[in-house]
Amino acid sequence: MSRRKRQRQNAQAPPAPPRRPDTQEIAVAHVTDKYSEYPSNGLTPVKLAEILKEADAGDVLRQMELFEEMEEKDPHLFSQLQTRKNAVTGLDFEIIPFSDDPRDKEIAAFIEEQLGGMEGFEDVENDLLDAIGKGFAVSEIMWGYDEGHVVVTQIKSRHQKRFFWDSLDDSFKVRTQEHSEGLLLPANKFIVHRYKARSGHSSRAGILRVVAWMYLFKNYDLKDWVSFAEVYGLPLRLGKYAPGASEADKVALMQALIQIGADAAGIIPDGTTIDFITTEKTSSTDLYERLARYCDEQISKAILGQTLTSDSGGGSYAQSKTHNDVRHDLTVADCKALASTLRRDLIRPLCIFNFGEDKRIPKIQFDCEEGEDLEQTANILDVLIGKIGLRVPTSYIYKKFSIPEPEADEEVAAPRAAAGPSVLPFKQEPPAPTIALKAGADAGPGTQAHIDRLADAAVRRGAGSFKKAFAPILKIIENAGSLEELRDMMEDEKAVAELYKAMDVTQAEELLQKVMVYANLEGRALEDGRH
Structure with a gap:
């Protein structure tokens, strides 16, 4: 049979009946998912560049572990991301029928009942909005049956480090216990929310990718700041030992210097001396703080689009209002992106399984309009x-x-x-x-x-x-x-x-x-x- 004839027969064939949902759990959570290699330990510019290059090749495991650590270690970064997410999860939403047709209204009412009755739907939104920082977020849908309808029993978040892009065909896969080499994501089973902070591949589109360098510089700065604060105001303690002093005498002298700094007391061998040398600090003592604040400001700009509503710095009311408008634009964009993902990966399967309809899909709309006077x-x-x-x-x-x-x-x-x-x-x-x-x-x-x-x-x-x-x-x-x-x-x-x-x-x-x-x-x- 010729290819043209097969295509003509397929076009004339009746539409296939709706698929039954896959009720098995595919990306079962591993016990090791909660453990990471902590790639930020000893993080240097060279090491950071290596992690980012691995992600460019499709393996985002170390990049996702690094992003997770960045949120845990940096309170400012964590608060800014939470502010961005909460601006969406705190909003009400409504299901809008595809048209005024009674059938479309019936479908919309069913979808609204399903989403409205889902316990912890705000947590589902928060998990999917993790894509803002990491570029993508994946949740698995647990399907079930209730009174003859296909329903969602649970939606489970899956860690980003379980997923990767195949280097051969750039296909998106998940690692499971049965498929360590990777498994293509089945249709109507996963919610994949992607956020594009900038154009390019999804592995490079997250905001934390942009913020990683500021995090690295701030990390260096804080380490030096803590060391500086530990010895600030203390004189330099210089120990002198006599010629021919034994190694034991040298160790005892060094121990005495340490004790004098911490306990203001110590003993030294006979024939050794300790001098206290004070130096005038000509450099500004707030240098470390200014550098840390600069890094925080750049992080705020990357995440919220502005700084005046995130920091306690000065600024006129007009400036603050303008910056709030910019932040609202980001909220509207986040709402539209999340609504599009939920319509494609959650609402559409519900319509297909329950109504056999894959075109007249209702929309979900978040109430993200600003309050009027x-x-x-x-x-x-x-x-x-x-x-x-x-x-x-x-x-x-x-x-x-x-x-x-x-x-x-x-x-x-x-x-x-x-x-x-x-x-x-x-x-x-x-x-x-x-x-x-x-x-x-x-x-x-x-x-x-x-x-x-x-x-x-x-x-x-x-x-x-x-x-x-x-x-x-x-x-x-x-x-x-x-x-x-x-x-x-x-x-x-x-x-x-x-x-x-x-x-x-x-x-x-x-x-x-x-x-x-x-x-x-x-x-x-x-x-x-x-x-």
């Missing part, structure tokens, strides 16, 4: 609605201010009037609300401002009724050729009578009656209040 938003809406007359849907305002829409017969809050009823006594259609109305003495019942406010509300609520009632008149005005023709038509009693019959003023009259009833009630309430 609601008072300023209210003032803007007040201008747009009250003065410009912009038509704003009430659903938008409810969502913007996180206010649930009232049910049909649910009691709602309303501005309190000085006396009388606080709401209109007739059923209201959902109005386009006027935001930030100022209720004070100048807008109370009986005042012109209050009357104008009620009139405006009546006009808005009865806009449809008035438009329907005056439609015949507007039509005559549009068809009139001139003002003289329109005047002659209005002077014709028969034409006016027919025009009046054509006008449907039933709804407008009903609205006016309701307004009159309300005005009567308010007038009585004011009169009672005076007496």
Whole structure:
């Protein structure tokens, strides 16, 4: 059979049924996973370069062990990475259907139920966000069954040092007890989150790769700083032994020098002397601290994109706000990257196994928008609605201010009037609300401002009724050729009578009656209040 014929048959063949999930644990955690070789011991520029070159060849084991140590040993580095991760894990998320189709909404509801009911999902997010520092992070999905549905029973994080890139074809593999040479990752079994701090291979894309050199220099600096602090302010102790002194005498003299420095006491052999030499330190004593702070600032720039929100250094409010905006951009990017990974490696398999759908996949969206100044938003809406007359849907305002829409017969809050009823006594259609109305003495019942406010509300609520009632008149005005023709038509009693019959003023009259009833009630309430 020719290749073209096979392709034509495959194209005509029905789609394959959904695969059953692999319920076996593949990358079983080793007991040795918690042990490392501690490559940072005796770390030098040459040794660091060797570790990075090994990672370039695909073997990231020593690089991942080094990155793990860097987080453990450097509190500043650890706190910056945690800040970056917590900016995402602390956010709420929602599942958005692929479309408004009922089937898509059903799929989205199932996915939201699965993710929302998963215990410790924040830990799963935190494990995957480890890719920010190390370039990639992998978690294995434990599949199970519940009431006829395929569900996620657990998601287990796997250490990055278990994975590598094959040097022959650059395929991504995992080392297991059964496959020490490496195993290709099965489909729909692992969540692989990659973070690209810069362009290039995933083994070189982590932020800790950029930070490694600053960590090395800071490591040297701290070692010298501690040694300096140990002897700072102490005079140099110089021991002198007599010619022909034995080795035992020399050892005793050295021991005495050490004891004098630590205990301020010691003994020396006869014929030996000890001199105390003081030196004037001309170099700045804060040199080590300044170098350490410089390294911390570079680490903060690499991780958070700025320094003012991570260090206690000075800076204007405007500078801090600008830097916070940069940090928010990183948070948005992290949210989008994580959402894309979860949709591809977690939500898609859930849809395939339960619905047989691999295209109409719902999206996961993190609430990473910055909080708005609601008072300023209210003032803007007040201008747009009250003065410009912009038509704003009430659903938008409810969502913007996180206010649930009232049910049909649910009691709602309303501005309190000085006396009388606080709401209109007739059923209201959902109005386009006027935001930030100022209720004070100048807008109370009986005042012109209050009357104008009620009139405006009546006009808005009865806009449809008035438009329907005056439609015949507007039509005559549009068809009139001139003002003289329109005047002659209005002077014709028969034409006016027919025009009046054509006008449907039933709804407008009903609205006016309701307004009159309300005005009567308010007038009585004011009169009672005076007496």
